[in-house]
Amino acid sequence: MATTASTPLGVDNELALRMYRQMVRIRAFEEAANELYRGAKMPGLTHLYIGQEAVAVGACEALRRDDFITSTHRGHGHCLAKGADVNRMFAELLGKGAGYCRGKGGSMHIADFENGNLGANAIVGGSAGIATGAAQSAKMRGTDQVVVCFFGEGALGQGLVYEVMNMAALWKLPVVYLCENNQYNEYTHYSETTAGEVVARAAGFGIPGEEVDGQDVLAVNQCVRRAVARGREGGGPTFVVANTYRFHGHHVGDVDRAYYRTKDEEEDWKTNRDPITRLGARLVDAALASPEQLESVANEAREEIAAGVRFALDAPFPAASEVTDDVYA
Amino acid sequence: MATTASTPLGVDNELALRMYRQMVRIRAFEEAANELYRGAKMPGLTHLYIGQEAVAVGACEALRRDDFITSTHRGHGHCLAKGADVNRMFAELLGKGAGYCRGKGGSMHIADFENGNLGANAIVGGSAGIATGAAQSAKMRGTDQVVVCFFGEGALGQGLVYEVMNMAALWKLPVVYLCENNQYNEYTHYSETTAGEVVARAAGFGIPGEEVDGQDVLAVNQCVRRAVARGREGGGPTFVVANTYRFHGHHVGDVDRAYYRTKDEEEDWKTNRDPITRLGARLVDAALASPEQLESVANEAREEIAAGVRFALDAPFPAASEVTDDVYA
Amino acid sequence: MSTLETQAPSGTRVITQSQAVNEALAEELRRDSTVYIIGEDVAEAGTPFKVMSGLVEEFGPERVIDSPISEPGITGLALGAAMTGMRPVVDIMFGDFLTLIMDQLVNQAAKIRYMSGGHFKAPLTVRTTLGATRRSAAQHSQSLHAWVAHVPGLKVALPATPADAKGLMKAAIRDDNPVVIFEDKMNFATKGPVPDDDDLVLPLGVADVKREGEDVTIVATSSMVYVALEAADLLAGDGISAEVVDPRTLVPLDRDGLIRSAQKTGRVVVVDEGHQSYGASAELAATIAAGAFWELDAPVQRAGALDVPIPFSPVLEDQTVPTGESVYELAKGLVR
Amino acid sequence: MSTLETQAPSGTRVITQSQAVNEALAEELRRDSTVYIIGEDVAEAGTPFKVMSGLVEEFGPERVIDSPISEPGITGLALGAAMTGMRPVVDIMFGDFLTLIMDQLVNQAAKIRYMSGGHFKAPLTVRTTLGATRRSAAQHSQSLHAWVAHVPGLKVALPATPADAKGLMKAAIRDDNPVVIFEDKMNFATKGPVPDDDDLVLPLGVADVKREGEDVTIVATSSMVYVALEAADLLAGDGISAEVVDPRTLVPLDRDGLIRSAQKTGRVVVVDEGHQSYGASAELAATIAAGAFWELDAPVQRAGALDVPIPFSPVLEDQTVPTGESVYELAKGLVR
């Protein structure tokens, strides 16, 4: 997984292709999730990651399998990028027994123990403590695991984030605070809720901050790789701000968005800053892939996703009696 | 109260003398409080402000009577500096009906509505919201009141502080966050609990920070005056860090301190950085007061305090039936 | 007064609970310039549930304030404002986020009047939600009103109908104490008649008999009132006459009103959507069991949410909340 | 087993509650390298109450960690550590600061096992205090255990004696779930016999009869056990034999144990230092009133803290907490 400057894109070719495939899988997953909602096949609501794929993929491809992540209400992308299985994810979204959480968690609580995903979280900023504690645990247990804590820029409103940053800095914990600034806290532009410069938020705690183009998966990967290396070597936490955009609504039901953002703005991001199109173009330019090859990656993804949807639709619900299981260990 | 550069100390002579007197009154008050504790005449514990007098006095002398402050568990100095009556304060410390809170609050909850003291607070950082809300209220009500929010450097551990700083900055609220860095969070040096530079803590929220010698009442006054003017004129919040030291224990019962700080360190501060001695020397040097005059200020203060103690000792306890009063308005 | 008809009696309009709350807020914003709203996405979005639609348009962004995602912070700000002359309404989007504001609410707002010996007051309203079955899983489905009711200095209102929602909201805003008002988010679209009265202020502390009966009393809070009425219908089919009593506020609590009904019927089921153990149903049951001890013919039964975090999967979630059927069974078991 | 003697029976030592907790922590730190302590001033200071004196000297600052004043933060950190192989003990200096950690405790720690379908566990102990009468006023005197007990996924222990404090602390640390253990800060110096057993692990969920009796049952938690015993002595003077039952843990709750005693005596007083309304006493009373309905000869009485913020002034504060005398009066009123 080492970065090689001699490769045309500045990263290992295999890695670049893998990141492309991962982004495409996430996109297809989310489109299917939206369809499940619109077809009234998914209980509740869900928050789509479409548009932000480069962040999860760039970051998770900088991690080992035994490294940890914590995720958010917009967590499918993180989960897939960290290695989760499509079938078990869809099953969870539909509340089926075969889901990652046996149907008890749903979209907002997907966790994947085997791949180090400590869980999505429906409390904004709520996983910052868990991430930092996992980093402290790694240090105490003497492993060299690193943790990436994903959160939206809205979480910068939560005091908890600063409390744990302080401790991470004090104790040089191996954690990367990865703020995905997708410009909106629900239906409010972040500039109305966030004073000062986003990237400056960690400096007061002695934590270096770095801003990165969240639509450029290669840049995200490089940036997070540096932060992870720092953490692994005992250098302590890093704050990374990835500027990005959610192409869809805050959640699947948020379809009339004109009152808080313009169609033009949406179109601009979709047309000019789609992370998948961008990497695709670069792969083709660098002759690392042909358009046909990319299309076949997309087809494979669509098939995998379609199979996952079928699996989940066919899977049985948990038995009603399971409701009292798992309250206590 | 305007600052005049032509005066020998750079501030109005009257003001300088008044600040001297106020610091002396606080010192005498606290010494009496300590005696009350040691004589088993005061219920519970209390946290002495001795050593930090220049901060409260310098700051409150930059305020109007109708400006607000919020205070802390170490709050007697703030309360006196904002204009409170000694008798009612001692009465509160002893749980008497004549106290500011009719005996219900005690040392940690003294509040003084008439002089804009919104209350001491026994939750570290707990008053940061109240202070910021009072500032928002001043703005909404169209007054030009300003709020000074006093807190110890330990409160920088509380997430609430950052949440409200963000809002104060966003909405340009007239509040001064005044961090009294007396070096210790209880029995732990602040450097063990506080990453980065203290004064940098507000910059990430777009709030200017300024550090001041908390043992120099003139410097504190100048600094807070600038911050208050900024707030009053609609310029928004300021973060001020006053470096200071508590000469006594964390609370009156904390007498064996060797395990967390040296006698040498204490002696150094007491000998070389006593805010009262310092201002006294400058007043004498500038021929604004003679040593005899200063001594008579001290005597007056001691008399006032002694009378206050007598008042409080003689005052009756509240009737037991008052226990159910004041729960609801 | 039974307010559960959807036909409008004269002098009333049938509107949704959401509209009722909207009207209450608008009317209070109009009549008192110190009233304002602060919360996440309350302005242009009118809250994610659209309860506040139109308010920012009428009252402007200075009085309907979109905040950062800082529940502790906005609660603290509101308290400071309340102590200095304003009457804030804090919107906490989901009742589950009360976890974040407990310090500001409990250690600060609830106690400031008492700790200051009556010198300060905190006329502060916290508007939030309770209730499960929205398939929102464990962090968006809790009913945490029992915590708040346990804290002296706070008042707690749980409106079940549009009229109660309006009348209690207006009362909360005008009250000089911190009041936490819980709306069941499953009921925003529930309709009912609301008196044409822009001064519809309900007294806090008065229970409401939602249906009169003789054989068994069902004490029910918030949307559990509808569950209780459903159970009462089923019981009627068996010739059992059930009285449904809604305390409407947990603090102050109309203990006499509850005990009176229990003394009349001699049999009581308490239904509340909080978790059953150590929940509001325990206080209501204990109060009735002691207060109507000599008149009770059977033990007081309780039905609360199952003592499990609320699961996502519909088949599981549906097990957790009392239903008309389950309450019917409980009540029937008492009457025998 | 009555553990209230201060004479040491053979195989026991008489030590203070504070020493008992210290021993429990030291023993668990010694036997399991994944156990560690985090909190404010826990290391060199050994906590402001000196409960942890000597621990940092033996186990080092890596395992007895002084933290910033960040209650939510340290609880969150501990949870993350617990989920990944450690067994943290979080020290929350005063129970009043639970207000600050409710989100991490309730929305995160309590639910992670359930939400993850059993894939994660959170072996986390929160050690904190309850109790008034230290003249510490409203923000340092609360007994908030009822809140915690209301949350499925959390366990709650309330030791009354040194032996229970030791045995429950060790059980909490070894338990694979989040356990919140409340110590009454007025009892740190209280002495009692503790078995010479470095494997003194009490089962969670087993009530303890602190005194046997026939005529009336006093159910008492935490230091209210001493109040109950005092009342029992006074009652004995009147020829009334009182049984004192200590649930020891609120979750799990030994409902059968409580009901059994109530069935035997037919009269019950519940004493708990939380505020009376919507407090733990309500659950205990409601459980007993329903479970022993047919055997009860009188209504179940409750004695909790007065429903007011705890005042500073001694003359006022002394009104707020049940006393031996006040419980004696209540119990006597039942027996007539």
Ligand SMILES: Cc1ncc(C[n+]2csc(CCOP(=O)(O)OP(=O)(O)O)c2C)c(N)n1
């Ligand atoms: C503590 C808390 N407050 C409010 C909410 C409701 N809520 C859910 S998502 C969201 C916006 C989050 O914005 P951001 O962190 O930027 O993430 P994004 O949705 O943009 O990915 C809000 C306010 C919540 N879940 N948790």
Ligand SMILES: Cc1ncc(C[n+]2csc(CCOP(=O)(O)OP(=O)(O)O)c2C)c(N)n1
């Ligand atoms: C939220 C909270 N946590 C812990 C405490 C216990 N406590 C009281 S004072 C104090 C230290 C405060 O340090 P600092 O803010 O620097 O103020 P100082 O005592 O130095 O004036 C602590 C930890 C508290 N009162 N509130």
Ligand SMILES: [Mg+2]
């Ligand atoms: Mg966002």
Ligand SMILES: [Mg+2]
């Ligand atoms: Mg300090």
